[in-house]
Amino acid sequence: MTIVVTYAEFAAREAHGVSPAYERLSYAVSRDDEILALLAALPPMKRQPNLLFGVVRLCGGPVEDPAAFHDYTVANWPAIEAEMRVRATQTNEAGRCAVLLPVLAALSQPLALLEVGASAGLCLYPDRYAYRYGDYVIGAGVPVLECAATGVAPPACVPDVVWRAGLDLNPLDVTDPADVAWLEALIWPEHAHRRARLRAAAAVAAAEPPLLVRGDLVDDLPALAAQAPAGATLVVFHTSVMYHVPAPRREAFTKVVRRLPGHWIANEAPDVLPYDALPKPPGAALHNVLALDGTPLAWTRSHGQAIIWFA
Ligand SMILES: C[S@@+](CC[C@H](N)C(=O)[O-])C[C@H]1O[C@@H](n2cnc3c(N)ncnc32)[C@H](O)[C@@H]1O
Numbered sequence: 001m002t003i004v005v006t007y008a009e010f011a012a013r014e015a016h017g018v019s020p021a022y023e024r025l026s027y028a029v030s031r032d033d034e035i036l037a038l039l040a041a042l043p044p045m046k047r048q049p050n051l052l053f054g055v056v057r058l059c060g061g062p063v064e065d066p067a068a069f070h071d072y073t074v075a076n077w078p079a080i081e082a083e084m085r086v087r088a089t090q091t092n093e094a095g096r097c098a099v100l101l102p103v104l105a106a107l108s109q110p111l112a113l114l115e116v117g118a119s120a121g122l123c124l125y126p127d128r129y130a131y132r133y134g135d136y137v138i139g140a141g142v143p144v145l146e147c148a149a150t151g152v153a154p155p156a157c158v159p160d161v162v163w164r165a166g167l168d169l170n171p172l173d174v175t176d177p178a179d180v181a182w183l184e185a186l187i188w189p190e191h192a193h194r195r196a197r198l199r200a201a202a203a204v205a206a207a208e209p210p211l212l213v214r215g216d217l218v219d220d221l222p223a224l225a226a227q228a229p230a231g232a233t234l235v236v237f238h239t240s241v242m243y244h245v246p247a248p249r250r251e252a253f254t255k256v257v258r259r260l261p262g263h264w265i266a267n268e269a270p271d272v273l274p275y276d277a278l279p280k281p282p283g284a285a286l287h288n289v290l291a292l293d294g295t296p297l298a299w300t301r302s303h304g305q306a307i308i309w310f311a
Contacts, residue, residue: 003040006049013284014285019191021188022189025049026049041081054087059080090183095197097125097126098131098307101154102149110162112262115237120172127139127159127160129201131144133154148306152309163229166212167215171212221257234261240288240302265292266290268291270289290307
């Protein structure tokens with residue numbers, strides 16, 4: 001995919017209807033020859049809209065007005081480029097627990113959760129958050145995660161989690177102000193509710209930190225999985241991770257995870273894992289596929305705001 005198409009698609013399929021500022025900005029970048037030339041000098045994985053916009057926000061630059069963004073980005077490119085080269089998009093969205101919950105709650109309890117690509121580990125606390133599926137509220141904690149559920153009954157109770165561990169190439173620490181600043185910069189400009197959610201979820205994680213291990217989701221998964229307690233159902237899961245991972249490594253991961261005991265939950269873009277057949281997506285917006293043990297079950301929106309179960 002060319003950089004022009006990447007930015008135009010991000011505007012149309014991810015930001016449209018979700019972030020007017022990023023929709024505007026991403027279309028503007030897709031037509032901005034000067035910024036496109038700067039991006040072209042970066043490795044392909046470092047050209048993503050979320051990375052560029054997050055770094056500019058981290059540096060204190062403007063993202064509401066495309067002309068001001070252009071001027072700031074061109075004038076400050078050396079600093080922006082340096083940050084883009086060392087950082088990756090590590091958005092940690094606790095809201096994604098709302099689409100995992102129906103599957104987690106249906107498994108044999110208690111659960112030992114192992115998240116690959118965990119970032120700061122905020123998706124490892126599905127039992128501590130509360131959920132609102134339409135009028136139905138479940139759980140007692142904060143944040144309260146809102147999700148529009150279609151074709152699936154919300155679970156009667158939150159899962160029973162006895163162990164939580166995360167694996168990430170670069171684990172983030174919610175008690176480190178620099179890591180929290182990066183997580184906040186990755187949240188889209190208008191999304192005050194997501195910044196509040198991040199802070200509430202970070203407080204949950206800080207009170208009872210998960211086991212977060214620096215490592216690769218292929219090479220280091222078996223050793224971490226071996227630490228899960230006996231007597232609990234091991235659940236290896238990942239959300240919005242596989243687009244970071246080259247295709248041969250995704251295949252290697254699939255082989256490794258299928259050899260482990262327990263279950264495997266994937267919540268990823270439809271083109272990154274092979275599925276025999278998928279129903280038509282519910283619209284033009286980007287939807288992820290929620291799958292259990294390789295069987296696709298539902299379409300989900302990327303921040304956990306909706307789940308549409310397959311008929
Ligand atoms: C977009 S974040 C998603 C975080 C979390 N799963 C969520 O949904 O909120 C993707 C994470 O995957 C991690 N990651 C990418 N490639 C990885 C690999 N090969 N092994 C382990 N973690 C990886 C990144 O460092 C990043 O923290």
